[in-house]
Amino acid sequence: MKRRKLNKSPVLGFCGFVIGYECKEKGIKLMECDKTQADAIIVPHHFSHKVTKNSCLNLLVLYKDKIRGAMQIGYGIRPHIKTEKGEVLDYHQVREFDRMWLSDDMPKFSETICLSLLHKYIRATHKEIKYLISYADTSIGNKGTIYKAANYEHIDTIKADFYVLPSGERVHPVTMWHRHKTRAWEVLTKLYPGIKKAEGFQLKFLKKL
Secondary structure (H helix, E strand, C coil): CCCCCCCCEEEECCCCCEEEEEECCCCEEEEECCHHHHHHHHHHHCCCCCCCCCEEEEEEEEECCEEEEEEEEECCCCCCCECCCCCECCHHHEEEEEEEEECCCCCCCHHHHHHHHHHHHHHHHCCCCCEEEEEEEHHHCCCCHHHHHCCCEEEEEEECCCEECCCCCEECHHHHHHHHCCCCHHHHHHHCCCCEECCCEEEEEEEEC
């Protein structure tokens, strides 16, 4: 049975500018915020415990007017995108949906609702952004369910290229290179005894706004 479409509306500031988007029926509101505010929520709650360093858009998620989550959009580290049809996108128009954390007391389907609010907010206020990309990491059990529900297109499957440290920290190869100026396995095993390579894939999704 198809779910009934929920109404979403812009949140206006004192000067009449759009400063967020909301779904009044569910009591969910998305509001743009400073990076420090989003960072303060993402670090303790997101499974990675890491923020989006190059974020260009940070948002708070409110439920019944109380902060219950955060989202971060960045420029990404793989900005050159080719669709399944072979179309090469202008990377200036592409951003990466990188972080989202929502409290467990949010209602059912909140992830999908928040994505919809995000898309509407970007269309209204950041018209330079035409596409969002995001990844689902199968090595931690993610299959991209929320992206499929939000009509994202699965455009690629990439072998998971992360290092898993004994502490549980997951480190991207680019980050590892910046830390030590090398990715040589014999060096990394000495620096991090017990280091492993992640098993699984990254499912790459694209949303045209």
